[in-house]
Amino acid sequence: MGIENESRITMARLSELPSGTREVIDSACERTGARHVFLTLARHPQLAVRYVRFGLELLGDGVMDDRQRELVILRVAWLCRSDYEWGHHVRLGKRCGLRARDISRIPQGPGHPGWSAEDAAMLTAVDELVHRRCVSPDTWHLLARGWDEKKLIEFLVLVGHYVTLAGLLNSIDIAREPGVEGFQAPAGKATEEPNEAGSWPTPFR
Template identity: 45%
Template sequence: MDMPHRIDSPRIAPLEPSEWAPKLHEQLLGNRPAEMGGAAAPVFNIFKTLANHPRLAGQFGRWGNQILFRSSLSARDRELAILRVGWLCRATYEWHHHVAIARDHAGMSEADIELARVGPTDGGSADDVLLRAVDELVGDHFVSAATWALLAERYQQVQLIDLVFVVGQYVMVSMALNSFGVQLEPEYR
């Protein structure tokens, strides 16, 4: 599942954490749960790049933590949606990082990851409906009535809200990663 970067070098140079204000460390990194490496985990290039805009980066950190770590969706459903967004947006960085999260923290198999890449079929499985909703949101910025009805059979209202915001967040992140030329760390290639 090779997905080449669109840009071979960063358009915005990443800043090393030693160059960050202490408050930014807490805002971007301090709220990660222990199972995701906590604040002591490696500092990824996305954060190093966003550190060029401290005010935005701090708000992004809070919002991103809400979407990724406090979603009412199951970890598997959240990661299936995020992976689909990453694939559709051709966001190499997003795809590879979330493949690792899917395997290590959401219990997803290689078949699950391949499902995210391939996308929905004509089947009516729960995964197919979820993937169809992601495709509709990315392609049309709207969930059709038929797909919404099927989602509503499976998800509570708060989960439906979280699904739309997860997709929207990761479309935005994918646009930023692709446009800024955020490079994938060697261990994720």
Template identity: 40%
Template sequence: MPPRLPPLTDEELPDSVRPILERWPYRLHRTLAHAPDTLVAWLPWAEHVLLKNAMPARERELAILRVAVNARCDYEWGLHARLSRQLGVAEDDIARVPHGPDAAGWDADDAAILRAVDEMMADSRVSDATWAVLAARWSRQQLVDLLYVTGQFMTVALLLNSLGVQPEDGVPGLPAGFGRD
């Protein structure tokens, strides 16, 4: 799908969003700058959910990647696969995410993270069985943060897909067979 709204150029950017683009120089943010007041209000929340939540980084990225697969969001997958690698997530784990929680190689905890995302995206809730697996390992804060991360990145995927934001240059989308193509 072509972009429905083009990313704003430097000349078009409102002054209120210029500091954001210094930290987040991505097409997503340049596109969301069409609604500058909302972007300025939303970004502190988005940064907190991404960078300051209580989940371990690896597990957070597995959840975000699973959201991207379920939403068929090439942009979200591409940036977070790259970030996952930078954070040391094993390449085999990244490659396994599209195949879901029942794919060979996941331990029960990792499978529960992916299953929780699948359940939230299909039924707007986590099943009791999946919750029990997660609750046996995680703090209450981590459990709630998994819900926040999933909801936040579902929203981001909706924005990206609905606006037709194109992946960043040199950042591949979802593996073949999992995207919108």
């Protein structure tokens, strides 16, 4: 969502939250910079605390390496048309070692020749999960050659989590914070085409 949109659910005020919820939400905002989504989630304090802790566990304490995790999230964001998710994870991805050329080819998908075999298999699995809700046997075999069971499970949960988050962001119309960039038209052919108006992916509204 762009920074100019009015969200369907108004953000909570940090000062009005119960103390336990306030501490969790404030810490998440400081850690990620994603204040708008966390303060919106805080409209449901009990759920927000559990959900935010779960998300931060995936974000910082998982078994996937940081670079691969951010590639996965950015591909999900692109496929799900979540420019909020995209903008924040471009920033986080750069901190984790993603280069500009890595980010620029994410819209072109796993078929881009610049990916390693492992990255291509991982991005193929993302596409299969988003579009078909199941990793194909061939793709699973490629991943399982180098990943243990913990990493395979975490990957599946990671994709599902960020698909869910993209749906929440798009449906509530949560606006990006000032300074957080949204989608940019990619160099080369993307696996998803611009819409009839010629603009790049936006949710269905």
